[in-house]
Amino acid sequence: MIGRGASFALLGFDFRWKRSPKTGTWYPNTNPRRKQVIEVLCRVRYVLRNSRTLAVQSAVAEVNVIVRGWVNYFRWDNSYQALDRVKRHVELKVRRFAAKRAKRGASVGSDGVWTSCTGTRGLLNDYRVRYHAVLKVGLPPSGTITLVR
Template identity: 30%
Template sequence: MLIDAHPRNAWLLRMVRRRLREEFPKLQVEVNEEKSRTVDLDRAESFGLLGVDFRRLRSIGRQVWRAHYTPKLKKRTGLLRKLKEVFRRYQWQPVDGVMQLIDRVLRGWANYFAVGHSSECLSFIKDWGEKKIRRHMGRSRDRRGFGWKTWSRHWLYDEQKLFNGYRVRRTTTLKASPA
């Protein structure tokens, strides 16, 4: 739970802690005290939860502090490793089969992490995947390079149906009312 760090909201932090201590036993949820901690985003601390890294940054336009959350680098690296393994394992297979395999992986990963401020990460994944597909097609035809002129983006995404849903979903932030 994110709470404004202004001193006038210190009571809210105490109330949230107390309320959570009351409600968790009813839900049969145990708090792991070793992993649980209070993070002060004012001091540039960050925390990770479910593969997402949360921190506080100043916005570019209005210079307002805001919560910033992106996929953890470890998760992105894990995805790239998984895709590399697919390309390595199916190196001599037809491109259609390889595209179906990576399509499922990319679709799942992008749908999970397409929240917050992950557009830069998603753009990186999209470009990386496209280059790998192009390299795979070039190798299957004994060609060098990535085939930018040979295989257009239109051909890849519209005709071959390579996954292209890398849009970040914007959600409205729900504000909690005092307990």
């Protein structure tokens, strides 16, 4: 049995019953597992480290493939914090990669190198959360859900 406040992990998501601060009702909260966020960030780091001989456009294209697939899978419900973390990390890593390729140092701010990465070179910028229709299902009177095997 899973009571209010309990959680479980399934298919890369954490499912947890949470109380809404506005209405006080309980709702199922789904977030990507922290392990999944760390895994995609490690994959991006690996691609950029092994792309030192490639042009920035080619490296960004490889990063986009990884990040686009991850974002499309995890962009549901309450994942905006995880998506924002991934977005900030990927932008920082690509900016550092482009700065090193331009031989300007790793601490380049928002200058021509950065704008060329997001603008003309096509770094993924679609991290919007998609919401799906939620069925209006109330909890049983006991406040627990029984899983049947």
